[in-house]
Amino acid sequence: MNLPDDELNDATADAAVHEARLWRDKGWTAQVFKNEDDDGWAVGMTRDGESEPALVGPWTMGRDKKNPKPLDVNAFNTLVKTASEVIRRHEQHLQATLHKQVVVNLGDRRITVCLDIEPDDENPQASLSALDEGDECLARVSVSPGFKLDRASATAWIEADFERPGRRAD
Incomplete structure (x- = not known):
């Protein structure tokens, strides 16, 4: 109105x-x-x-x-x-x-995985990052803004040694 x-x-x-x-x-x-x-x-x-x-x-x-x-x-x-x-x-x-995070416990490691989306009508972007307990960045990769962050996807990313999700090994 x-x-x-x-x-x-x-x-x-x-x-x-x-x-x-x-x-x-x-x-x-x-x-x-x-x-x-x-x-x-x-x-x-x-x-x-x-x-x-x-x-x-x-x-x-x-x-x-x-x-x-x-x-x-x-x-x-x-x-x-x-x-x-x-x-x-x-x-x-x-x-x-625009900002989501999950905490994953793997063995004695506690890792916080964050998805940060930068909205843009023409070219939206997103990044996935992993932080240790001291907030030290372990990894950061670009992902699709439509990436679904949940405990399972965060765990899979960590277990794949932070390889960019969606990238296939040759």
């Missing part, structure tokens, strides 16, 4: 604005707008510099049951906190999908 951008893109984006349907402060913009899907109102929270809102949700009707409740400092602060949490959870999820 796109928010009306006439007010969001004006030259005063850096100045604080505290209006009934538009608040801009603390690096965020809250804008109340008519919900296209029903008769109600919605609010969007956009972080400065971003083109899409981090959070869009329903907004309370005012006492007249026609117009939205005006924004105020408490509502704005709550929206900032909620939108910040949404972004934080999204970043944590992205980090979890």
